[in-house]
Amino acid sequence: MDSWFTLPLIGLLMVSNLSLLVVNDWRRLMVILAVQYLVVFSLVLSLWPLGMAAIKLIGGWMSLAVLAAHPPQPEALSANQPPRWGTVVRVLALGLIWLVVFSISPMLSDATFIPWPMMTAGMLLVWSGLLQLGIYRQPIRVIIGLLTLLSGFEIIYAVVEFSLLVAGLLAAVNLGLAFIGSYLLTASEMEDQT
Amino acid sequence: MLTLLPALLLLLSSVAVLVLRRVKSGFGIGWLVSALTILLVWGLVLSYRWLIPAPFVLDDWLKLNGPGLPLRFVWNPVSWTFAFAVISLLFGVLWTTPARFESQSSPATWSANLALGGVTLLAVIASSPAAVLIFWGVIDFVELGFMALAQNSARQSGEIVTAFFFRFLGLLLAVAAFAIGSLDTPNLTLETLSPRAGMWLLGAVGLRLGVLPLHLPYREEGTARRGLGLTMRMAGPAAALLMLPYLPAGTIPSGIQGLTLALLSLAALYGSSRWVLAKNEIEGRPFWLIAAAAAAVIAAVKGAVTASLGWSLILLIGASPLFLFSHREPLYRVFLLPAWIAMSGLPLTPAGSTWSFSLAAGFEFADLVTAVAHTFLLVGFIRHSLSEGLPPVSFEPWMRFTYLTGIALVGVTLWVDGLASGLITGFSPFWWAGTAVAVLAAGLSLAIFPRRGQTAERKEAPLGGSIQTAAGFFNQIFSLSWVYAILWGLYSILSRIVLAFTAVLEGEGGVLWAVLLLALLVSLLSGGGT
Amino acid sequence: MSAPLIWILFPFLVSLGLIFLRRFQKLSYAISAGLSFFLTLAALMLPLQTVFRLGPLNLEIVSSLSYFGRQLSITSADRLILVLIYSSGGFLLLGGWVSRAPRLLPSLGLMLLSVLVAALSVQPFLYAALLVELAVLICVPLLSPPGEKPGQGTLRFLIFLTLGLPFILFAGWALGGTGLNLTDTRQVNQALFLLGVGFLFWLAVFPFYTWIPMLSSETHPYSAGYVLNLLPPIMLLLLLDFLGSFPFMRGLPAFIAALRLVGVLMVLTGGIWAAFQENLGRLFGYAVIMETGYLLLAFSVPNAAGLEAFSAALIPRMVSLAVFSLALSLLRQARIPLTLTGIRGCLKTRPFTSGALVAALLSLVGLPLFSVFPVRINLIFLLAGESIPVMAASLAGMAALLVTVVRVLDSALRAPQPQKDRDEQLENPADLDSAQKPENWQEILFASGGILILVMMGLFPGLFLGGLPGILSAFPLLK
Known part of the structure; x- marks a missing residue:
């Protein structure tokens, strides 16, 4: 795989990682995630035919559409820490994670025969997702974290698995997570049924 | 099936009494069924001394491959000795029941007595690990159920659950003992216990009896203390003490034998002193159990298996006539004599032989302490038997007959059991030990207890002064409240640590902490793998 | 007609229909529990791969259903697994009715059963991971029903179980996709690592079990009980299914050591943590953790007896946890706070429920x-x-849980709380009526029935558990 093509994409993923942690506006978050799915699609396109790779893009964007159908209240997005220090800490943590990712990716790539760019891109998303899961307690943030993490995994997995059915089912999992996220956003407002 | 017949008869009659209670409103028929059943079962058990039924084995109880865990019930000399003691005790309880018709007795308690008797009988003839554990558990739960129904204060509920905690802990220790034993002996039974298993089993028995480490069972409160209360109180110890004669030699490693004996001696001394100073025999009963159980375990630790059997019998039936002795007249006290003499330690008595067997296994300092404890037990027996009871004014002749028969039979049982089990074998070179105890106990009793016509002040004086003060000091130490305070302190510290750890793992960043712990676990495992 | 159609697709479709019937609770429970029992009976009686007569018809139930070149396959060897899943599901759904569980339980509960059966029967194995994820997603509305704010436990549940998905998919690829070279220890170790971590997440093994006590203290006890009762054993059956294709793995010392280590950690930490809990919901969670630990320890015994011990432990575990969650639900229904202080005196005021x-x-x-x-x-x-230390650790876990039992018993035996204190703990004054009402006949029936089943199984295990090792016939290569 040509690194001239992948390096800017990895850079874009780093920007999306950072943005997901500092942005608290719902629409902007959706845009960042949409761009992130586009990057994932571009990376997978280098391995898969267009038709199959498009599943990632369409599946991801459909998930975002499901999530976007019920915009959450602003307080359902912000982290628990005071804004300024919280952001600094999160960015520092992300920096540490990037350090870890860039240092272990070559080793993992050697051990698993997965190309370095795909491994790095995947790990960036996986760890960024994990960081979000570790920091945030709001349901919608958890769903975004899981979607990010799964995107990272799908990049790496695309190298080893070329099944259309698996790709479709993974897209369904993304969609399912989005539905659950949407449900969790609105569940408390639904009629008490117990 | 003959093996289980006595127990099944008791269980069936228990149901029958309850049914009769529903059908007929009168007391009489229910009691008659109980009394006749126990007479029949008593005879049946007695006959098993000579007509030993074949073992009853349920091999495929669990129906799994592996250790097997059959249920096995056996009549052998040891189980017969205990079974006869249990049945005689139950005989005494049920036949003295008419005396308590007006107060604590009802068809429900007779039925419970019969059921508990049946279960205890199964517990003492159980000889495989699974059977032993199940019937220990059944006895515990039955007792727990009754205590839960009878308890009426927060303090008592605390005492009940603490007592059962130790008993269940003993049960878990017994599971460990049997599991270890099964490594040494496939198809493990009580007869084939290895020393390695024996050590843990002894610990389990100690925990269940409350002597190792010493812990106080709940006090005697609630109803039915003389009838059902006695059966309940003796069921657990009977099932636990049964293990002692099966323990192989060398059970306790010599390294820890001294410490074990020292702790047991303290328990024996404490229990016996509290027994002698107790307000009455019912309040003193837990201490009687502790003292006699400690003596039995001391003998087992020394390797004097027969002596431990002797002490076990003394525990179960030695003072039981006194525990049933609710209605008193001077002449009635004669019926307590067989029991006291049997326990006295004189030559050719069960206790005398117990001393002979104990000393034949070697002399330890603990024997000296046991002798003092034994003396206190005998003195206490006399003291409590001399106190006043309820007047038998409403006794009809048949009631007097059954009451006194019940008490006498329990007293005589110690002799019968002693002779049948081979405990009483004749004169031994150590006859002096038991005799010394008997003489000392008789002398002390004569010196401190009042004779007819003495004043009330004289009655209280001997025990009022320095002995009470000294006892108070020891009570403070042995009440174990300080131990519980320390344990509670440790629990609180550990609780804070656990809750702090929980807060970290379940709080913000918990997911990342979990990932970190996973990394640690993986590195630990990969280190282990290499 | 095919077996997957009967045991997977049919209940799945019925469960979809039940979502629309959720307002008719009795009907929903009757249909879902009834269908579960019917499917249990069908698994026991209907012959597979054999032509049989049903009235004028000649029928044959084929064992597999193909889709896109993959298969859902249910053979005769799987019958007992079906019986296990649908019978426990049936009983649990029946209990849901009396415990007033969330309205979605009959529909989503049945759907969960069908999806889990699908996960067990799908070939190749890696598709099971995706079906398990679907099952996890189904559980979320069950654990966080409409009208309630989603708790952190539910979110952690979703996070940790979803985290297992990538690892299992990679393990599936490492073992199956490339054709495992057994002589390449590096490759075997990689596959083992991925599989192990995946199942660590799925089975909620230490240190990923924090969500269990959180979940069980936040959500309706019966919903939590339903999910926690079914998921861990079925995950373990999936592990068996996986290992059935690679039986050599079960004998690997590293695998056994890992199972023992995590088993002991779960039993010990679960027991010790339980000893300090005030909240009975959390206590339930730690009990679940311990039980999974014991299942893992049974699984770590590397012979047929170990597998039998594992399979035989499934039902007693399920029954005990079901009775536990039922009792908690009934107490909650009576507006009794699920804490040690809250249940003070319950053995006198609600003897059957607290007895259970x-x-x-x-x-x-x-x-x-x-x-x-x-x-x-x-x-x-x-x-x-x-291993004697492993045995000692198992017993230590039991002893630690005993401390908790003693605390519960002590609290339940004490005199009931003064009415004033109890009133203060109630969130809603209207709850006072519920707290003072005696147990109704349904509560008494279910609670005493639960106790009876627990005792009967304890006294006559051969009768109830003797056939359970039969489920191992679905994994013939495992020994």
Whole structure:
């Protein structure tokens, strides 16, 4: 795989990682995630035919559409820490994670025969997702974290698995997570049924 | 099936009494069924001394491959000795029941007595690990159920659950003992216990009896203390003490034998002193159990298996006539004599032989302490038997007959059991030990207890002064409240640590902490793998 | 007609229909529990791969259903697994009715059963991971029903179980996709690592079990009970299914050591943590953790007896946990706070419910007379043969849980709380009426029925558990 093509994409993923942690506006978050799915699609396109790779893009964007159908209240997005220090800490943590990712990716790539760019891109998303899961307690943030993490995994997995059915089912999992996220956003407002 | 017949008869009659209670409103028929059943079962058990039924084995109880865990019930000399003691005790309880018709007795308690008797009988003839554990558990739960129904204060509920905690802990220790034993002996039974298993089993028995480490069972409160209360109180110890004669030699490693004996001696001394100073025999009963159980375990630790059997019998039936002795007249006290003499330690008595067997296994300092404890037990027996009871004014002749028969039979049982089990074998070179105890106990009793016509002040004086003060000091130490305070302190510290750890793992960043712990676990495992 | 159609697709479609019937609770429960029992009976009686007559018709139930080149396959060897899943599901759904569980339980509960059966029967294995994820997603509305704010436990549940998905998919690829070279220890170790981590997440093994006590204290006890009762054993059956294709793995010392380590950690930490809990919901969670630990320890015994011990432990575990969650639900229904202080005096005021609670706890400790005892003692004996320290740790876990039982018992035995204190703990003054009402006949029936089943299984284990090792016939290569 040509690194001239992948390096800017990895850079874009780093920007999306950072943005997901500092942005608290719902629409902007959706845009960042949409761009992130586009990057994932571009990376997978280098391995898969267009038709199959498009599943990632369409599946991801459909998930975002499901999530976007019920915009959450602003307080359902912000982290628990005071804004300024919280952001600094999160960015520092992300920096540490990037350090870890860039240092272990070559080793993992050697051990698993997965190309370095795909491994790095995947790990960036996986760890960024994990960081979000570790920091945030709001349901919608958890769903975004899981979607990010799964995107990272799908990049790496695309190298080893070329099944259309698996790709479709993974897209369904993304969609399912989005539905659950949407449900969790609105569940408390639904009629008490117990 | 003959093996289980006595127990099944008791269980069936228990149901029958309850049914009769529903059908007929009168007391009489229910009691008659109980009394006749126990007479029949008593005879049946007695006959098993000579007509030993074949073992009853349920091999495929669990129906799994592996250790097997059959249920096995056996009549052998040891189980017969205990079974006869249990049945005689139950005989005494049920036949003295008419005396308590007006107060604590009802068809429900007779039925419970019969059921508990049946279960205890199964517990003492159980000889495989699974059977032993199940019937220990059944006895515990039955007792727990009754205590839960009878308890009426927060303090008592605390005492009940603490007592059962130790008993269940003993049960878990017994599971460990049997599991270890099964490594040494496939198809493990009580007869084939290895020393390695024996050590843990002894610990389990100690925990269940409350002597190792010493812990106080709940006090005697609630109803039915003389009838059902006695059966309940003796069921657990009977099932636990049964293990002692099966323990192989060398059970306790010599390294820890001294410490074990020292702790047991303290328990024996404490229990016996509290027994002698107790307000009455019912309040003193837990201490009687502790003292006699400690003596039995001391003998087992020394390797004097027969002596431990002797002490076990003394525990179960030695003072039981006194525990049933609710209605008193001077002449009635004669019926307590067989029991006291049997326990006295004189030559050719069960206790005398117990001393002979104990000393034949070697002399330890603990024997000296046991002798003092034994003396206190005998003195206490006399003291409590001399106190006043309820007047038998409403006794009809048949009631007097059954009451006194019940008490006498329990007293005589110690002799019968002693002779049948081979405990009483004749004169031994150590006859002096038991005799010394008997003489000392008789002398002390004569010196401190009042004779007819003495004043009330004289009655209280001997025990009022320095002995009470000294006892108070020891009570403070042995009440174990300080131990519980320390344990509670440790629990609180550990609780804070656990809750702090929980807060970290379940709080913000918990997911990342979990990932970190996973990394640690993986590195630990990969280190282990290499 | 095919078996997957009967045991997967049919209940799935019915469960979809039940979502629309959720307002008719009795009907929903009757249909879902009834269908579960019907499918249990069908699994026991209907012959597979054999032509049989049904009235004028000649029928044959084929065992597999193909889609896109993949298969859902249910053979005769899987019958007992179907019986296990649908019978436990049926009983649990029946209990849901009396425990007033969330309205979605009959529909989503049945859907969960069908999806889990699909996960067990799909070939190749890696598709099971995706079906498990679907099952996890189904559980979320069950655990966080409409009208309630989603708790952190539910979110952690979703996070940790979803995290397992990538690892299992990679393990599936490492083992199946490339054709495993057994002589390449590096490759085997990689595959083992991925599989192990995946199942660590799925089975909620230490340190990923924090969501269990959180979940069980936040959500309706019966919903939590339903999910926690079904998921861990079925995950373990999936592991068996996986290992059935690679039986050499079960004999690997590293695999056994790992199972023992995590098993011991779960039993010990679960027991010790339980000893300090005030909240009964959390206590339930720790009991679940311990039980999974014991299942793992049984699984770590590397012979047929170990597998039998594992399979035989499934039902007693399920029954004990079901009775536990039922008792908690009934107490909650009576507006009794699910804390040690809250249940003060309950043995006097609600004897059957609190009796069931105590009996379930005693059973989970592994004490005689109750359902878990026979299989637990069997396991302890097996572990003694493998490793005395592991056996001692297992017993220590039981002893630690015993501390909790004693605390619960002490609280339940004490005099009831003064009315004033109890009123203050109630969130809604209207709850006072519920708290003072005596147990109704349904509560008495279910609670006493639960106790009876626990005792019967404890006394006659051969009768109830003797056939369970038969589920191992679905994994013929495992020994």
